[in-house]
Amino acid sequence: MVDRYRLETVQAYMQHIQDNAEEAVRQAITVLQDGDFTYEMDDGNQIQVSVKIKDHSAIVDFTGTSPQQLSNLNAPLAICKAVVLYVFRTLVQDDIPLNAGCLKPLEIIVPEGCLLNPQYPAAVVAGNVETSQAIANALYGALGVLAASQGTMNNFTFGNEQYQYYETICGGSGAGATFDGTDAVQTHMTNSRLTDPEVLEWRFPVLVDMFAIRAGSGGQGKHSGGNGVIRRIRFREAMTAAILSGHRRIQPFGLAGGQAGKTGRNWVERSNGTIVEVSGKAEVQMLPGDVFVIETPGGGGFGEG
Known part of the structure; x- marks a missing residue:
């Protein structure tokens, strides 16, 4: 491209793309209103976010979010910024490529040492897959435009010395002011x-x-919010299974009078008929004939029915 069009032209068009994205986000911001939201997670921690709109720009402030934890649910600052970028990009109706220009109208405040801006040596493996989903829901709640989606990736793994497997499981998406949520769909920060x-x-x-x-x-x-799913996996060999999931205690919220979606649930049905309840984050030894059952959360409703 540089050989054909010259470096100055290529660089100019790269800037045009960012400028166009910046303007598209600024236009989307003009129809938004100030808002704030407190999003409680299953472990009792919370994501606090406020959005203030001014002069075609937005200040997204996470002050009040719980401090970083000894668990692995801490989300690196890059993850938090990526979620903010994603949410505001979805508000743009124009078909624009995702790029850094979308961030120019946004000022993002994330206090150091909090759950979304942890300091070394904080563990962060679940921050990408689980806390990112919570950030997205919290932002949509603050903006008042979308009820909570299932808010989790329902990360399910199993394996032994020979086999290893990992999947994320879909659920219900949240409803909006003009549309129902969708059943059995991957939402927000996962597209697997x-x-x-x-x-x-x-x-x-x-x-x-x-x-x-x-x-x-x-x-x-x-x-109405979208429905979650039921997934039953029967094991034919002894393996270790693990689940990393959210919204097993807290329901995905509804907005504007809409009802919350149902929480998810995990359990194991042993081959002898015994039922073993499994928490949202757990590791279980599976034997031949055992069934691991995962019910994923539904999305929240929007408006009084």
Whole structure:
């Protein structure tokens, strides 16, 4: 491109793309109002965010968010900024490429040492997959434009010395002022696809007993939240299974009078019929014939029904 158009032209168009993105975000900001939101997580920590609109710009302030934790739910500052970028990009109706120009109208304040800007040696492995989802929901709540989606990736892993497998499981998306949420969909900070059951059962000693929409799990409202799913995996060999999930205690919120979505639930059905409840974040030893059951959360509703 440089050989054909010259360096100055290429650099100019790179700047044009960013300038266009900046202007698109500024236009989207003009229809927003100030807002704030407190988002409680299952472990009792909270994400506090306020959004103040001024002169086609926005100040996004996370002051009041819980301090960094000894757990691994801390989210690096880069993750927090990426979520802010994502949320404001979704508010732009124009078809623009995602780029740094989208951030120019935004001032992001994240106190050092908090859950979203931890200091070394904070553990952060779950901050990317779980806390990022919470940040997105909190921002949409502060802006008042979208009820909570399932707010978790439902990270499910299993394996032994021979096999290792990892998947994220879809759930319900939140409703908005003019639309219902969607059933059984990956939302916000994940876009991963699920392995086909035929491939999963061919390559691993497991059976997919059920993968179905969890009817009635979305929050009701003028516009209803999407439903989560039910996923049952039956093990044919002894393995270690682990689940990293959220919204097992706190329901995904509704907005403007809409009802909250149902919480998720995890449990193991042993081959002898015994039911073992499993927390949102746990590791379980699975034996042949055992079934790991995951019910994912529904999305929140929007408006009084």
